[in-house]
Amino acid sequence: MAESVGMETRPGQEVVKPASREHGRRFLNAYRVELAMLGALALLCVVLSVLSPNFVTAGNLRNVLWQVTAIGIIAIGQTFVILTGGIDLSVGGIAALSAMAGGLLMTSGGAENVAIGLIATLIVGLMIGTANGLLVSYGRLAPFIVTLGMLSITNSLTYVISDATSIVGLPDAYRFWGRGEIFGIPLYLITFVVLFVLGQIFLSRTKPGRFIYAIGSNEEAARLSGVNVRIYKTLPYAITGLLCAIAALILSGKLGAIDPDTGTGLELRTIAAVVIGGTSLFGGKGSLYGTLIGVFLIGILNNGLNLLRVNAFWQGTAVGVVIILSVLIERISRRR
């Protein structure tokens, strides 16, 4: 939510309320959906820690954080896309293709230039994302259709260029992003935190961030107010492409191999996280904080079900129920 600083007055009158109380009210009002979901998350954690003694262990916490990172990085971009009223169904495919293309480039000709591999991956991700964005904004095609088609294309291309085989035996330097640690904290987690913070600053304190909300709220009004809608509608998709590439590098790094089916299912999970976090699919309403809560909710839910030795096939049901409940909560909270 966009924020303005200062005290509120009516024209010609003295300050009506002390600033701090007014800020508090504003905060509660602006983030009421997110706070509701935070409550749900807290409840879930409490229930799980009661039901399973292994929940609150350091090892389990690591597991949860890994889950969160994998979905979370891409969910940042997905949040931007959905805020503009669009959707990106191709994220899994972008992850796979960018990682595979970069990996092949890296290992081709025998030479193992890690830097080339990494940069190529990022560039491919960025390019595919930009292609999505251009088709949506300049081509004026529906995001659902464009990204659905792109998902199909990228998946198939990944198998084509890799001949359906994984790249194994990745050099350590390449794997550092997925496996490395700085001061005992996994690099992937630091990456996620940094990206999240950058994303939040982008969304709430910059012009493009404000325009993303504007376009999602009322694209025509934004256009008539002088916003270059085409550029700012392309941007979220491009960013998402890049984030997919980063996530793919981390995933392959940790795994030690680049699989052609990297990122399968990421589209549904990232969209679920964004929606559970209270962002409206119609655009214009929502926040990254909500997505963070959504990502944790899904991550902890999956983790909890594992701990409780629930049949893995039930996880889909659990996530689905949470999605529906969260949309209901969003509807009720927004009704005022």
Add this chain to the structure above:
Amino acid sequence: MSELLLQAHDITKRYGGIDALNAVHLEILPGEVMALMGENGAGKSTMAKIIAGVERPDSGTLEWDDALVTFRDTRDATRAGIAIVLQELSLIPDLSVAENIFLVHEDAYRGGWWLDRRNINRATHELARRLGWDLPVAPDRKVSDLTVAEQQMVEILRALSLDARLVILDEPTASLSAHEVDILFNLVRRLRAQGTSFLVVTHRLEEVFALSDRITVYRDGKLSGVFETARTNQPELIRAMVGRDLGDLFQIRQRRVPGEPVLTVRRLALGNQRTGPEASLTVRRGEIVGIAGLVGAGRTELVRTIFGADRAAHGDVELNGRAGLIRSPEEAIGRRSAMVPEDRKAQGLLIDLPIADNVELADLAANGGFWLRPREMHRAVRRLQDELRIKAPRLWQSASSLSGGNQQKVVIAKWLAIDPDLLILDEPTRGIDIGTKFELYKLIDGFAERGKGVLLVSSDLLELLALADRILVMRNGAIVAELGHDAASEEAILAYAVGDAIGSAVPG
């Protein structure tokens, strides 16, 4: 036993901390037309919605036919015999006229299931005949193909098809031409003679005097007065609505000598025409140029093309000395022009976003750097809020919490923030109360006084006559006349707009 058809007592309705209605009353007799007047935010639409079951009051009672009633939803109200036609059209675009009218009538469906098209088409004709009304469109036409005025007629037909004893009309003539207004009024009079009552929520004083038997006035959510139409007059009503005496409308405009041209349009043809009318016009600094014409004359299309919102086929738009077609609103703003669009909710505002964000938007797009500057912007917003007297308790609340008049002020504030040299306004006071209208008129005149150019599209002839230095009349996509301030009159404008121009050569 009283004679009253409807009696609303002590009705209170609160929206998020603001009292829309504060213990108000309303009485309607059978077979009468009651006008409900007041400024925006006075509560008239809210009361209409409560009576029709669209909203429920927080407290108070409703008596219908001397019996206490509670309407849980519009179906309850409909079953009791109350129908409403709201300002926002609620037709289903992909269905036909007849299907829309008879959507919820049970006998439209054979065996309760199958929609009988022939039946409802015939029933539509019969309905029109019974009302003594020449059906303006065929019942099987798709609603989305109709003009806004025709759609409004269909809405009214739908309400009347319910055989209601009380029909509520909320600003019914907003999109209707004078001719269509006549038809509607005759219809209302005929039905009134048959015993149907009408509650007409309106701003338009001429219509109130033409049609109503009694007038109820609300002010700031409270009852301000009930008048018999035959025994009251315009100043009394205005005083009841606004609580003060208003100066003459025609005192607002100040005489100015126009300066250099700020806008010169040469042979502009709109985007989808290969051959067609070309428009040429000039607006000078300090000048207010009005554009009149019937609905569908092409006024909005023309100004949108000038602003770059729609594409032009060919022509030249010289703005502030720079020539060339304007291809986007972004470019128009770069050349120091601005447009307040026709539909403030759909085109002018980001309705879910905070008021402050809305006011900042154009300035941000035109002049903003990468980083937002909250303190500066907030100061600018507050300055504009003071200047325009926007009544908003909290600037961070969403724009949807404002009344229509204040919403329009927000849109205008957005444009004032970039200090344009040309301001285009398309129906700026539609659906706005008299008090705010006057404020906007003074604003528009003040804007011209500062040496800017104004292009004003309006269906309100009085408004044009009061403000404009010159009035251009459009018909069928072309500018057919130009009337100077002293030569202009309602009759002259209408004559050109409708087409039977007396001495059809364009003057001057």
